[in-house]
Each structure stands twice: as structure tokens, then as C-alpha cells.
Amino acid sequence: MGSIFSLDDAIDMLRRRAVVIAMVIVLGSVLSVLFALGQQHMYRSIEVIQFSQPKIADELARSTAEGSSARRLQLIEQRLMARDSVLEIIDKYDLYSQYRGLTQAELVLRLRQSVRVQGTAAAPSGGFDDGAVSILTISADMPTALQAQQVAHEISQRTIELTNESRIEQARETLAFFEARADTLRAEIARVDDEFAAYRNANEVSMPGSIEFRRSEIATINQGLLDIARERIEIERAAQNVSETERKATAERKLADFNEQLATLEAQRVLLADRKAELEASVETAPEVERRVGAYERELEQLQAELDNLAERRTEAEVGYRLETQAQSGRLTVLEPATIPDYPITGSRKKLALMGGVASVGLALLIAFLLDLRRPVIRSAAQMQREIGFRPVVSVPFLDTRPKRKWFGLGPKVKQKDEAVL
Numbered sequence: 001m002g003s004i005f006s007l008d009d010a011i012d013m014l015r016r017r018a019v020v021i022a023m024v025i026v027l028g029s030v031l032s033v034l035f036a037l038g039q040q041h042m043y044r045s046i047e048v049i050q051f052s053q054p055k056i057a058d059e060l061a062r063s064t065a066e067g068s069s070a071r072r073l074q075l076i077e078q079r080l081m082a083r084d085s086v087l088e089i090i091d092k093y094d095l096y097s098q099y100r101g102l103t104q105a106e107l108v109l110r111l112r113q114s115v116r117v118q119g120t121a122a123a124p125s126g127g128f129d130d131g132a133v134s135i136l137t138i139s140a141d142m143p144t145a146l147q148a149q150q151v152a153h154e155i156s157q158r159t160i161e162l163t164n165e166s167r168i169e170q171a172r173e174t175l176a177f178f179e180a181r182a183d184t185l186r187a188e189i190a191r192v193d194d195e196f197a198a199y200r201n202a203n204e205v206s207m208p209g210s211i212e213f214r215r216s217e218i219a220t221i222n223q224g225l226l227d228i229a230r231e232r233i234e235i236e237r238a239a240q241n242v243s244e245t246e247r248k249a250t251a252e253r254k255l256a257d258f259n260e261q262l263a264t265l266e267a268q269r270v271l272l273a274d275r276k277a278e279l280e281a282s283v284e285t286a287p288e289v290e291r292r293v294g295a296y297e298r299e300l301e302q303l304q305a306e307l308d309n310l311a312e313r314r315t316e317a318e319v320g321y322r323l324e325t326q327a328q329s330g331r332l333t334v335l336e337p338a339t340i341p342d343y344p345i346t347g348s349r350k351k352l353a354l355m356g357g358v359a360s361v362g363l364a365l366l367i368a369f370l371l372d373l374r375r376p377v378i379r380s381a382a383q384m385q386r387e388i389g390f391r392p393v394v395s396v397p398f399l400d401t402r403p404k405r406k407w408f409g410l411g412p413k414v415k416q417k418d419e420a421v422l
Contacts, residue, residue, distance in 0.1 A: 013368060013369070013372050014368065016372070017367075017368035017371060017372065020364070020367060020368055020371065021364040021365065021367075021368050022364075023364075024360060024363055024364035024367055025357075025360050025361055025364045027360070028356060028357065028359065028360025028361075028363060028364070029353075029356065029357045029360050031356065031360075032352070032353050032355070032356020032357055032359070032360065033353045033356070035352070035353075035356065036350070036352040036353040036356065040143055040346075041143065041344040041346050042141045042142065042143065042344055042345055042346045043141070043142055043143070043144060043145040043147075043148040043341045043343075043344050043345065044139055044140070044141050044148055044341060044345045045139070045140055045142075045145070045148035045149040045151075045152040045153075045338045045339060045340065045341055046137060046138065046139045046152060046336070046338060047137075047138045047139075047152045047153055047155075047156040047334065047336065047337055047338035048135060048136070048137055048138075048334070048335045048336035049135070049136040049137075049138065049156055049159065049160065049332050049333065049334055049335060050134070050135055050136075050332070050333050050334075050335040051133060051134055051135075051136075051331075051332060052331050052332070052333045072163070072166065073117075073119055073133060073136065073159075073163075075166075076159060076162045076163055076166065077117050077159075079162060080117075080155060080158055080159065080162065081112055081115075083104075083108055085158070086107075086108045086111050086112065087104060087107070087108065089111065089151065089154055089155075090107055090108075090111060092154070093147060093150050093151065093154070095107075095111065095142070095147060095151070096110060096111075096143075098143070111151075114140060114141045114142060114151075115138070115139070115140050115141075115151065115152075115155055116137075116138070116139045116140075117136065117137075117138050117155070117159070118136070118137045118139075119133040119135070119136050119137075120133065120134055120135035120136075120137070135335070136159070136332070138152055138155050138156050138159065138338075139152060140152040140155065140338075141345065145340045145341045145342075145344075146340060148338075148340075148341060149338045149339060149340045149341070152338035153337065153338045156334060156338065159332065160332045160333075160334075163332050164324075164331065164332070167324050168321075168324045168325060171317070171320050171321040171323075171324040171325075172321060174317045174320065174321070175314070175317040175318055175320075175321045177317075178310060178313055178314035178317050179314060181310055182307065182310050182311065182314055185303055185306055185307045185310060186307065188303055189300065189303045189304065189307065192296065192299050192300055192303065193300065195296070196293075196296040196297075196300065199292060199293070199296065200293075217275075217279055218276055218279050221272045221275060221276045221279070222276070224268075224272050225269060225272055225273065225276075228265045228268055228269045228272070229269075231261075231265055232262060232265050232266075235258050235261050235262055235265070236258075236262070238258060239254070239255055239258040239259075242254045242255060242258070243255065
């Protein structure tokens with residue numbers, strides 16, 4: 001410890017450096033008081049929100065506004081801490097009015113740092129963590145107790161409102177999506193049905209069962225053509241017999257009748273042949289028509305099945321929307337409202353000033369010790385005996401013969417009483 005080896009040495013060092021010690025203590029104490037007076041007290045108010053269970057069990061009526069509550073709260077917190085929302089809160093409660101020189105960006109940053117939103121995860125269901133949150137704690141640190149309570153309550157109310165609005169909006173968008181999709185499917189079914197009807201009208205022979213009917217009709221026509229050919233042969237033979245056996249006048253009269261019958265049979269044959277050709281042409285196009293008809297039927301079945309499934313989901317979405325609008329689903333409720341704090345969360349100014357004074361005393365002693373250590377001289381007979389092992393014969397006190405001067409006008413300067421050791 002340099003020249004300090006006993007209590008007398010320490011007292012002697014304090015006597016020699018009394019001025020420096022006093023100046024450091026006074027200066028440090030003044031700075032500590034000024035620093036303590038410049039500290040702003042901060043008050044903290046806390047509001048607790050609870051996630052209430054839905055009034056109707058999910059097994060009976062499930063809400064369509066599902067999803068991780070932690071993720072939804074994160075999105076809501078981002079909306080709450082948006083620049084416009086923060087500035088609106090600052091203007092509403094006249095926050096930080098004492099800081100007139102701060103810009104809007106600095107005010108927004110200060111409020112964001114003063115507000116904390118913390119969620120407590122719910123107990124996992126069946127060992128699976130679904131990201132559900134059971135408790136939401138909102139705290140606000142403000143220069144005044146009233147502002148702390150107002151800001152915490154305002155953030156809480158905005159969180160509840162935004163949560164309800166987001167759930168209702170999600171349910172509304174889900175219902176609107178299913179309704180729009182159902183309208184699209186109905187329009188698509190109508191379009192395909194119209195195309196199918198037009199195709200059926202253009203290809204009437206290709207309707208279900210018409211192919212077999214046409215084929216049977218062709219067989220009937222073929223039989224009719226055979227009958228006509230048979231009758232034609234019989235008439236022609238009868239006419240030949242009449243020409244050979246009958247008199248001329250009788251033969252001419254009967255031949256005229258036979259020619260008329262042949263003309264009738266020919267007209268029937270032409271009509272049946274044209275119909276047969278038409279039917280054969282329609283039967284030849286049957287595979288392509290059947291393929292198109294099958295495609296139309298399958299498309300209509302798929303669209304109708306999707307529409308039926310969509311109708312069921314739309315009904316569920318409508319039930320979910322009603323649950324949200326009638327506040328029957330899970331909601332946020334205030335469990336512990338924010339109160340006006342009684343005491344600040346920051347330390348006492350008196351304690352801070354006292355700690356500064358104690359630190360000033362310690363610093364003063366350290367400076368005095370370092371100054372004394374900087375000049376390690378032997379100042380007493382005991383020190384000489386301790387350092388070199390010889391005890392001096394005589395010790396002559398040091399006498400300062402210089403004229404005395406005033407120290408900052410407060411009196412004569414006191415000279416340290418160093419001793420000359422022989």
C-alpha cells in the first residue's frame with residue numbers, strides 16, 4: 001500500500017490530502033444531486049386480458065376464424081405499433097408534451113419502447129402445442145401515473161377491438177369466398193348445360209337409346225325394301241303374263257294398273273332408301289357423339305358434386321360468421337384492468353444522490369491514495385525503520401519559511417507538516 005502501513009499513516013495521508021479529498025467530495029456530491037434531480041420518474045401500469053372460451057362448443061358449431069392466436073396477436077401488435085396508430089395515441093393523451101424538440105419519429109420510437117405486449121401460452125392440449133395464448137399482459141411505462149394507466153388501457157381496448165374486427169373480417173371473407181365460388185359454379189353448370197342441350201339438339205340420333213332404335217329402324221327399312229322388291233317382281237311377272245295371255249284392250253288396262261303400282265312402290269323405295277342413308281350416316285358418327293356426350297355428363301357431375309360440397313361448407317361459414325357477429329365465439333375479456341400506480345418504478349432520487357455522495361467519497365480517497373503513491377517518500381522515523389531497518393537518531397520537523405498566501409481568498413494556505421528525517 002505504498003507509504004500506508006498503519007492507521008497513523010492513513011490519518012497522516014488524509015491530513016496531507018484533505019483539500020483534494022474535500023474538493024472531490026463536494027464536486028461529486030453536487031454532480032450526484034444534479035444528476036438525481038435530472039432523472040425522470042417512470043410509472044408502470046399493467047392490464048391483463050384473458051382469452052375466454054366460446055359459448056357454443058366447437059363440436060356443435062365451429063367458427064371459421066380459426067388459426068394460431070399467437071400469430072394473430074403478433075399481426076395485431078404490428079398494427080397497434082404502426083406509425084399512424086402510435087401518433088394517434090400520443091395526440092389523444094398529449095404524451096411527451098415536455099419534449100417539444102422531439103420529432104415524430106423519435107416520439108414513435110419512445111412510445112414503442114415504453115409499451116410491452118406479452119402473451120402467456122396456454123397449456124398444450126393432448127401434448128400438442130397449437131400456439132394458443134391464454135393470457136395477454138399489456139404494460140405501459142409513462143412519466144406520470146395517469147398517463148401510464150391511460151396508455152395501458154388504450155392499448156388493451158385497441159387490442160380487443162382489432163382482435164374482434166379481424167375475426168369478423170376473416171369470417172366475412174370466408175363466407176364471401178364460398179358465396180362467390182358457388183355463384184361461379186352455378187354459372188359454369190348453366191353454361192355446360194346449355195352447350196350440352198345445343199349439342200343434343202344438333203345430334204338427336206345420338207341420345208341415349210337412339211342408336212339401338214335407329215339400328216332397329218334400319219333393319220325395318222331393309223325389310224320394307226325387300227318387301228317392295230318382292231312386290232315389284234310379282235307385279236312385273238303379272239304384267240308379263242297379262243301381255244302374253246290377255247287381249248290387247250284388257251292387257252293395256254291391266255298394264256296401266258301395274259305401272260301405277262310400280263310407280264308407287266318406287267316412290268316408297270326411294271323414301272325408304274333416303275331414310276336408310278340418313279340413319280346409317282348418323283350411326284357412323286355415334287362413337288364421337290357418345291364420347292362428347294360422356295364428357296359433358298362427367299363435367300356436369302363433377303361441377304354438381306363440387307357445388308354440393310361447397311354448399312355444405314358455405315353453411316358452416318355462415319354459421320361461423322353469425323357466431324362472430326353475435327359474440328358467441330372465443331373473445332378477449334379484461335381480467336385485470338389497468339390502475340393508476342401509486343409509486344414509480346424508477347429508483348428514489350434521494351437514494352441516487354446518496355449513492356453518488358458515497359461514490360464521491362470513495363473516489364476522493366482513491367485519488368488521495370494515488371497522489372500519495374505517486375510520491376513514495378519516507379515521512380516518519382517509523383517508516384525509515386520499516387523500510388531500511390535503521391532507526392534515526394533524531395527527527396527534525398520541517399519548517400516552511402516562505403510567506404503565507406491566501407487560498408482562494410479564504411484564508412492563509414496551510415502547509416503540510418512534513419518532517420525531515422535524519
